Structures are given as C-alpha cells and as structure tokens.
Amino acid sequence: MATVPTQPQFLPDGGVTSPRGWQAGARYVGIKRYGTEPRLDLGLLWSERLATAAGVFTRNKVCGAPVAVCRENLADGRAHALVANSGCSNVAMGARGLEDARRMAAITAARLHVSADQVLVASTGVIARPLPMPVIEQGIGEIELTDDGGASFARAIMTTDTVSKERAIRFSVGGQSYVVGGTAKGSGMVHPDMATVFCFLTTDAPIAPSWIAPLLKDTADRSINMTDVDMDTSTSDTMLLLANGAAGGELLSGGEPLGVAFQQALMDVAIELSRDLCRDGEGAETLIEVVVKGASSESDARRAARCIASSPLVKTMITGKDANLGRVLMALGRSGAQLDVESVGIWIGEHEAFHSGTPTELDLKTISDTMRQSEVRVTVELGLGGHQATAWGCDLTEGYIRINADYTT
Amino acid sequence: MATVPTQPQFLPDGGVTSPRGWQAGARYVGIKRYGTEPRLDLGLLWSERLATAAGVFTRNKVCGAPVAVCRENLADGRAHALVANSGCSNVAMGARGLEDARRMAAITAARLHVSADQVLVASTGVIARPLPMPVIEQGIGEIELTDDGGASFARAIMTTDTVSKERAIRFSVGGQSYVVGGTAKGSGMVHPDMATVFCFLTTDAPIAPSWIAPLLKDTADRSINMTDVDMDTSTSDTMLLLANGAAGGELLSGGEPLGVAFQQALMDVAIELSRDLCRDGEGAETLIEVVVKGASSESDARRAARCIASSPLVKTMITGKDANLGRVLMALGRSGAQLDVESVGIWIGEHEAFHSGTPTELDLKTISDTMRQSEVRVTVELGLGGHQATAWGCDLTEGYIRINADYTT
Numbered sequence: 026m027a028t029v030p031t032q033p034q035f036l037p038d039g040g041v042t043s044p045r046g047w048q049a050g051a052r053y054v055g056i057k058r059y060g061t062e063p064r065l066d067l068g069l070l071w072s073e074r075l076a077t078a079a080g081v082f083t084r085n086k087v088c089g090a091p092v093a094v095c096r097e098n099l100a101d102g103r104a105h106a107l108v109a110n111s112g113c114s115n116v117a118m119g120a121r122g123l124e125d126a127r128r129m130a131a132i133t134a135a136r137l138h139v140s141a142d143q144v145l146v147a148s149t150g151v152i153a154r155p156l157p158m159p160v161i162e163q164g165i166g167e168i169e170l171t172d173d174g175g176a177s178f179a180r181a182i183m184t185t186d187t188v189s190k191e192r193a194i195r196f197s198v199g200g201q202s203y204v205v206g207g208t209a210k211g212s213g214m215v216h217p218d219m220a221t222v223f224c225f226l227t228t229d230a231p232i233a234p235s236w237i238a239p240l241l242k243d244t245a246d247r248s249i250n251m252t253d254v255d256m257d258t259s260t261s262d263t264m265l266l267l268a269n270g271a272a273g274g275e276l277l278s279g280g281e282p283l284g285v286a287f288q289q290a291l292m293d294v295a296i297e298l299s300r301d302l303c304r305d306g307e308g309a310e311t312l313i314e315v316v317v318k319g320a321s322s323e324s325d326a327r328r329a330a331r332c333i334a335s336s337p338l339v340k341t342m343i344t345g346k347d348a349n350l351g352r353v354l355m356a357l358g359r360s361g362a363q364l365d366v367e368s369v370g371i372w373i374g375e376h377e378a379f380h381s382g383t384p385t386e387l388d389l390k391t392i393s394d395t396m397r398q399s400e401v402r403v404t405v406e407l408g409l410g411g412h413q414a415t416a417w418g419c420d421l422t423e424g425y426i427r428i429n430a431d432y433t434t
Numbered sequence: 435m436a437t438v439p440t441q442p443q444f445l446p447d448g449g450v451t452s453p454r455g456w457q458a459g460a461r462y463v464g465i466k467r468y469g470t471e472p473r474l475d476l477g478l479l480w481s482e483r484l485a486t487a488a489g490v491f492t493r494n495k496v497c498g499a500p501v502a503v504c505r506e507n508l509a510d511g512r513a514h515a516l517v518a519n520s521g522c523s524n525v526a527m528g529a530r531g532l533e534d535a536r537r538m539a540a541i542t543a544a545r546l547h548v549s550a551d552q553v554l555v556a557s558t559g560v561i562a563r564p565l566p567m568p569v570i571e572q573g574i575g576e577i578e579l580t581d582d583g584g585a586s587f588a589r590a591i592m593t594t595d596t597v598s599k600e601r602a603i604r605f606s607v608g609g610q611s612y613v614v615g616g617t618a619k620g621s622g623m624v625h626p627d628m629a630t631v632f633c634f635l636t637t638d639a640p641i642a643p644s645w646i647a648p649l650l651k652d653t654a655d656r657s658i659n660m661t662d663v664d665m666d667t668s669t670s671d672t673m674l675l676l677a678n679g680a681a682g683g684e685l686l687s688g689g690e691p692l693g694v695a696f697q698q699a700l701m702d703v704a705i706e707l708s709r710d711l712c713r714d715g716e717g718a719e720t721l722i723e724v725v726v727k728g729a730s731s732e733s734d735a736r737r738a739a740r741c742i743a744s745s746p747l748v749k750t751m752i753t754g755k756d757a758n759l760g761r762v763l764m765a766l767g768r769s770g771a772q773l774d775v776e777s778v779g780i781w782i783g784e785h786e787a788f789h790s791g792t793p794t795e796l797d798l799k800t801i802s803d804t805m806r807q808s809e810v811r812v813t814v815e816l817g818l819g820g821h822q823a824t825a826w827g828c829d830l831t832e833g834y835i836r837i838n839a840d841y842t843t
Binding site for chain 2: 085086087088116117118119150151153154282306315329337338341342344345347349350351352353355357358359364366367381382383384422423425427429430
C-alpha cells in the first residue's frame, strides 16, 4: 500500500483541467474595458463530482464581497464550481456588492443544476465600481465547458499579468496516479485595483475533508504567502484547493505516506505558481529568490526572508545590478528577526559577499554580473539555529511606476 | 511668570546656528566621491556652553558605529559638539568601524578642548565601506566655525537630497525669547546607502535634563517618525536635540506653561523639517499629508496614517493623478487598525470621495485635479473614537527607481 511514490512530473501545458473530472471555459463579456482589444474576462471551472474544498483568503480588513461569499459557501467544505471574473473586484460596494456576488453564484448554480452554496466566486479588478451584472449573467449561460478549457480560464482571470500562469503535476503511488493542477494570477503581491492574487488548485485525488483546510493553509504559508511584488495586500486575495476524488482510491490524509507524497506534489505546483507570479510582477525583469538559513525559529526565518524579498532598496539594487549588499543587511535588520550581526553571512548566487557581518574581498563586478541573470538568489546564513525559509520577489523598475501611475480609471 | 507666549515666528534662513551660542562649519574633504563636483561632506556643530542633549536612533538591529558612539556619549545627557559626514555611513565595518567613529569624536574633542564623550558623531552614505580617516582627521582641524555656519553644515550632511533642509523658530514669553533651530537630511525614509535620515535640533533654551529625552521622543513620534519615502529603515537614523541654555532664564520642564510653549515651537520645527524631507524624497514630485481622525486609539490612528502614507499604490495613485481612492481603503485595511468599513469616510483635499465605506458621486475629474497640487492631503474619518494622527509621504516616481537602480557603487 505505502509503495514509494514515483518522482512527480510536471505536465507540459498542464493547468486546472489536467486532473480528471474538471472542465472549464471562459468568455469576453465586456467587464475588462481597458486595453486595446477584448480579452477574456469571465471564467467557469466545474467538476461534476462534488469536490472537497478549502480556501485561504486576504487578511486585509477591507475584503471583497466574493471573499465573503466564498467563506459562506465553504462552510460545509464542498464545492462543484468556481465562477471568476477580472476587470472589476466587487470591493467596497456595500450591500449591493454582496448581493451581486451571491447572484453570480446563484446564476451559475442554476445553469449547472447544483445548489448555490456549492459555487465559489472570485472577482479581481478595479475597486469600488459596480459589477455589470446583465452581461455577467448572460455570459455565465454562454460559456462552453470543455476538458481542455483550463487555458482559457487562466486567461480570464488575468489583469496586469502579461502571461497566464498554469501548472500541473502528476505522481503515482502503487499503480494509482493523481494529478494536481493550478492557475494563478496577480502581478503585484497585490494591487487592489488591478492585481489581486488568485491561486486556484484542482486535483482528482480524494482528500480527507478533515485534512484539506490545514493542508491548504500550510501550502499557502510556504508558497503564495512568501511572495511579494509591492508590499500592498489585496482586498480580494483568494487561494482555493478543490479535490474531486475522480482518480479514485482511498481518502488521503496528512502524516501517512500517500498524504505526504500528495502534499509534496501540491507544494511543488504552488511554489512554481508563486515563482511564476513574481517573475511576472508588475514591471519585473528579474525573479528574486531569498533563502534564509540558520534562524532560531521558523517564524524568524520567514520574517527575514520576506522582509528582504520585499525591500524596495533590495529590489532596486537588483534592477540596477548594483553591488550594494549592505541593503540586504539593512532589510534583515529591520525584519524583527533575532540577529547577531557578527555571525551573518550573505551570498549572492554562489558568491559569499558578507562573512561574519562584514564585507568579503569579493569584487563588485562578480556581484554585479551575478545580478544580470533572469533569476537571482540571495542566501542569508544567520548562524543561530536550524530553521529555514524561502521567499520570492521581483525587482522594482520604472515599468512598475508606469503601470501603476499612468493607468487611468 | 506664566505670561501668554507670543506666536512663534519662523526666521528667514534660520538653521542650527540661529539659537544663541551655536557655531558651525563644513568642508569638502573627499569622502563624497560621487557626483560631478566637490560637495561639502564634513561638518562640525559646536556650543561653547555644555548643552543638555538627547537622541533618538534607528530601530534597525543592524546599526551604524556612529549610532553606538552617540548612545555611549549621551549617557550623561550632555554634549558640546557634533561631527557629521556624508558619503560613507560607517555601517557593517565591525570593530574597525567603532574605532573610527570614536576617533572622529576624539579628534574633534582635542581640537575643541573638551572631552571625547562630549562629542556626538553621525555618518551617512555608502554602507560597508571604510571611512577615509586621514582626510577626515585633517578636515576636522581645518573647518572654520562661525555664527552663520549652519547653512554649510546643512549642506555637508546631504546625500541624494536635492536641497538642504533648515528651519528655525523664535518665540517669547514674558520678555524672554528662545530660538529652536534645526536641520535634517534624508531623501528616503531611508535608503541605507544614500539617504539615512538625520534631524539635528539646537536651542538656546535651558531644558531640564530630566525632560529632554521624553520631550525629544514625543517630538520624534509626531514628526520624523511619521514620514515615509520608501518603507526602508536606515541603519543610521539619528535625531538629536541639543539645548545650551544660552538664552538664560529658568530651566524648562514639561507640563508648565513655558515648557508647553517650548514644546510646541520644537514640534513646529520638527514637523516642517519632516515635510521638507518628504517633499524632497527621492524622485518625489508631490508631498502627501495623511490625516486619520476618529480612531479608537492613538496607536491605531498612527498605524493607519503611516500605512496609507507609505503604500506604494497610494503613492503611485498620486503620481498618476488617478482617482483610485479604493487604494486608500486597501492600505487602511492592511494597517491593522480597528476598522468598521461601513463607517469610513475618505476626503481628497476638501472633497469627500467615500462615505460610509462606499464611493460618493464625486466625479473622478475633481479628484484627479486635486491631486495635481504640489501638496495633496488625504483625510480619513474612521468614526470610531476621538484619536487622530498625521503622517507624511511623497509620491513614488520613475525618478525614485532611477536614483536607486542607476547609481552604481
């Protein structure tokens, strides 16, 4: 039973419809009015089998009506479908917003012959504008659901994203194979107006209802929650895991070998999507990966890694390929993590730039050249304990300013 | 005795040498090697009368050697002089850094015939590079101290600042007049490499030694500590208050009328310097003032105001004159302040843009036009209590990216 799992394999062109039993589709209905041409702005994701489901949402105290409706409809841990739109976030619209989000669920439920509380809702885009309900209602009825509709769905949730983000992985244990698929959007850790983070994960594995929520929380904490583009937290951030069990087999739970293998595959997908998000951060040219080791607690490691990955001065250091690694030390110092400056080492790529808290003899050109890669890794050794964390960010460029300043409502 | 004080008056061209008994001077000694022409990089500030003194410093766990030396030398609450340089921050240089900072104090003390622990030290500029001690030692001996040397001193502490910041205010009570002078530098809330925040305040008032530290702390908390350019915290931030008592009269203490009048004048100078800093933030074109009212505690009001003033998305909204005031709501939501969305009002200038948490009918062009001023005020009414706070920031422009990315060490 507890056979050694095969090495998980990413599927080419995989996405949310790669796992068995998932269908999706999308349409342009006219919500996303900016840009030069019609782009898909309404998507539907569907499993005929009722899926076990969990969600992780924004911690922003101002949160969108769709987030509230997802929370309500996930109370029983089950879902059949997700309806999502871009172009309008349905945030700060009071009672009307809540009514519109519930209506999106109800219309979708009616079309699919399920109950409204089995439909989840996600909206991203401009804040404080009403959803154009008539075109959305009509669109929901017209979307064609197909087995390879994942790519269209992924495009329908894009805002300032320049590419859609999709991943899927397959792994097998003892003759039983499972697929985890996912899509994400977001071009800032968040920009409430244009770049809320969504990450939707599907699978055909049968996940124990008691395990799905802690599993997703843990996955989020080590993937999406460790990304940063611009330090702002969206009012609509939504991460969902939907497991329809179409692969068959026994229920997967944490702790046992099959569950552990599944968790690793899920984490692989979530981390790749997190990296995809940062690589496509607004204006980004470089993916930054920050690994903090030797921390005295995991929370310290996480705090330090995130603080470095989100520092505007570390970001602009990478933008300028400028060997100012004192900026990493500065960000570390303000992170709040326990610190003994004299035991800190800092590496840029493979090169040690700080040793025992002071600069090494490493020449600045080597550091600069290392920063010219499309992906730059900064490693910090705190020398205090055995805990480690990884965070992802991107450089901060004039492109970010242009996207966020020049876009006019 | 407790006569009503006259309205305090800002002095034209006032600065740190405006109060009686203060002299200053500066030289170019070759520390600041960037830029196209020699710019003053070493300054000296001096009072023949031993001054009562206090300091407030960076909370960054990585802090510069000069900060450590200031802390040591302020242990007795007294100082005669301050030696400051730009171009090199003397941070992350280990034992050598501490030795160099102490040596700057000792050389200055020898020249001025006082003891080394009566000299304070401040350095700002590139991190993790050694101070060029020979030229500094020679320069300290050559600086000419004059009664109107404040302007040179103010220029000697500039890094990416485009203008020097100086303010002085005079007020009188019952025939006795006092002057508070100050200078500040910093073009980011901080940039550890180029834009540490310094704020040095002098006065000829006699301040009670028991009062000076809490007085400065309170002043810092409502002025410099409420500014933001880029969310990064310098390893060298230093704010000092030096009171030589040259004006004569009785010792000033908190709570009594003279003390209250003095505190207000001090706050006026510190706030104007804070606004000067933000107005000259790296790449800044617009000063942003955020007033949060109706908070249920002062710490909530401060947290909310700072979070809004430091949000990249609020900043770029002002850069782009884009009427996306949902971004203010987003920043408020992530601030951690207690919040009831349905009671939130938001004003841009004099115009109410959100009422009861939802957008008003105010047209977007009015909002946009209000953002075209050189100074934009955002007011938030939380409707929960009687507490209020003000924070200052600046817009985030392509100029910020250019300054921080294109500068090469």
